[in-house]
Amino acid sequence: MALLALTTSAFSQQYLTREATLSFDAGSPLEDIYAVSESASAVYDAATGKLGVQVLMTSFQFKRALMQEHFNENYAESEKFPKAQFTGVFQGGEAIGQLTIHGQTKDIAVPCEILEADGSLILNAEFPVNIEEFGIAIPGAVADKIAKDAKVQVKATLKKRA
Amino acid sequence: MQIKKTLFSVVLSLQLITAVGQEDDLFSLMDIPETTEFTYATFKGTRIINAQSNETPGKGVLQYVISHRFGSFSNDYLYNFLGLDIAQIRMQLDYGVTDRLNIGIGRSSFNKVADGFIKYRLLRQTSGAEEFPFGLTLYSSTNYRGARYTDGVDHFLSDRLSFHHQAIFARKFDESFSLLVAPSAVHWNLVPGPNDPNTTFHLQIGGRYKITNRLALTGEYNYGSNYEYSDGQRFYAPFALGVDLETGGHVFQFHISNTNAMSDPLWVATNPYNPLDGSLFLGFNISRVFTVRD
Numbered sequence: 001m002a003l004l005a006l007t008t009s010a011f012s013q014q015y016l017t018r019e020a021t022l023s024f025d026a027g028s029p030l031e032d033i034y035a036v037s038e039s040a041s042a043v044y045d046a047a048t049g050k051l052g053v054q055v056l057m058t059s060f061q062f063k064r065a066l067m068q069e070h071f072n073e074n075y076a077e078s079e080k081f082p083k084a085q086f087t088g089v090f091q092g093g094e095a096i097g098q099l100t101i102h103g104q105t106k107d108i109a110v111p112c113e114i115l116e117a118d119g120s121l122i123l124n125a126e127f128p129v130n131i132e133e134f135g136i137a138i139p140g141a142v143a144d145k146i147a148k149d150a151k152v153q154v155k156a157t158l159k160k161r162a
Numbered sequence: 163m164q165i166k167k168t169l170f171s172v173v174l175s176l177q178l179i180t181a182v183g184q185e186d187d188l189f190s191l192m193d194i195p196e197t198t199e200f201t202y203a204t205f206k207g208t209r210i211i212n213a214q215s216n217e218t219p220g221k222g223v224l225q226y227v228i229s230h231r232f233g234s235f236s237n238d239y240l241y242n243f244l245g246l247d248i249a250q251i252r253m254q255l256d257y258g259v260t261d262r263l264n265i266g267i268g269r270s271s272f273n274k275v276a277d278g279f280i281k282y283r284l285l286r287q288t289s290g291a292e293e294f295p296f297g298l299t300l301y302s303s304t305n306y307r308g309a310r311y312t313d314g315v316d317h318f319l320s321d322r323l324s325f326h327h328q329a330i331f332a333r334k335f336d337e338s339f340s341l342l343v344a345p346s347a348v349h350w351n352l353v354p355g356p357n358d359p360n361t362t363f364h365l366q367i368g369g370r371y372k373i374t375n376r377l378a379l380t381g382e383y384n385y386g387s388n389y390e391y392s393d394g395q396r397f398y399a400p401f402a403l404g405v406d407l408e409t410g411g412h413v414f415q416f417h418i419s420n421t422n423a424m425s426d427p428l429w430v431a432t433n434p435y436n437p438l439d440g441s442l443f444l445g446f447n448i449s450r451v452f453t454v455r456d
Binding site: 014085 | 188189191192193194197199202203219220221223261336337375376408409410411451453456
């Protein structure tokens with residue numbers, strides 16, 4: 001009986017990755033602003049539906065070094081706010097919970113899909129993030145170049161925790 | 163039977179406890195371990211004002227810098243339209259070969275100096291998992307004086323050459339405050355007299371303090387080992403105070419200093435202006451970067 005109880009431990013319901021791809025596109029016809037991180041992490045508990053995604057701001061790679069520097073220095077303020085994260089639940093095709101960017105937390109509910117494939121879970125989500133809602137100021141001089149809503153895309157393959 | 167029942171409930175409750183624990187721990191599982199990060203933007207520009215900063219443009223970035231130094235406050239300032247009529251100009255074009263290596267050329271109106279320089283980030287400050295406390299950038303320039311000599315002597319090409327070598331130690335203390343110390347050496351192939359040193363040593367100190375993300379105060383001071391020469395020339399330690407304003411691809415630097423030369427050895431080693439005489443100059447540097455290779 002005890003053995004049986006141990007084998008059905010909640011452990012086996014947890015899925016994790018540290019190599020999730022998280023990208024955003026805040027570009028405009030005037031400027032190509034796209035960055036991708038290949039080292040975001042994501043966790044999901046299939047038993048409870050809890051879902052979490054985290055990314056280090058400095059892990060975003062831009063094509064242009066200067067743009068990356070400006071992103072970290074002037075917009076994301078990565079030294080003050082090193083991480084962005086989502087914590088919440090996956091429920092009925094939506095990720096519902098709190099999104100924290102630039103030290104500010106907002107409730108969100110965005111479309112999300114989690115598919116099972118070969119014992120792993122594949123997570124896909126794409127949603128807009130209003131940059132100014134998270135207290136990231138965009139100066140007038142570059143307002144035309146930066147999209148008001150950044151298109152965020154998350155792609156992750158989560159492996160079952162041993 | 164009783165024992166078995168107790169054991170069962172103990173196991174069950176233990177399992178519940180661990181399950182609850184895991185609930186709370188789920189989000190801590192995703193905590194990304196600290197990585198080692200290169201410190202970025204110790205200074206906004208590749209120069210603080212006149213002095214080189216530790217920064218170089220990124221790989222594949224072409225930088226164009228245009229600089230002006232207006233006429234001195236002590237030199238008929240209003241007649242010269244706030245010094246604009248007697249402004250000195252410098253143009254510079256440089257390129258980031260790699261994220262560490264930077265090469266460039268420049269032309270300055272004062273003494274008609276053409277120069278070439280090479281700048282290399284040998285060490286970079288890092289934070290996070292592996293911390294390294296400072297960055298070290300090496301800088302070297304060769305300068306060719308194009309201005310005619312008035313001493314009536316035929317001069318070799320080599321007479322016209324001068325050099326400036328620096329080791330720039332820089333540290334970004336926090337988000338706002340950065341400081342650099344740069345021991346440097348200036349070498350002139352030609353000096354006024356046989357007893358004058360061809361090589362002088364200098365120590366540059368510079369800093370910046372960020373007021374907002376795009377606005378910073380800057381300052382620099384340059385101490386030199388020899389300011390008096392046998393022909394009676396007397397030179398002064400140059401200093402400058404400025405404001406950095408950054409807007410996307412441009413950095414605007416506005417400043418006041420006691421020197422109007424911009425090519426290396428001239429402003430470093432042979433600045434004839436004494437600020438106490440009112441010899442202060444307004445000036446600006448504007449840089450524009452172009453990413454020519456992604």
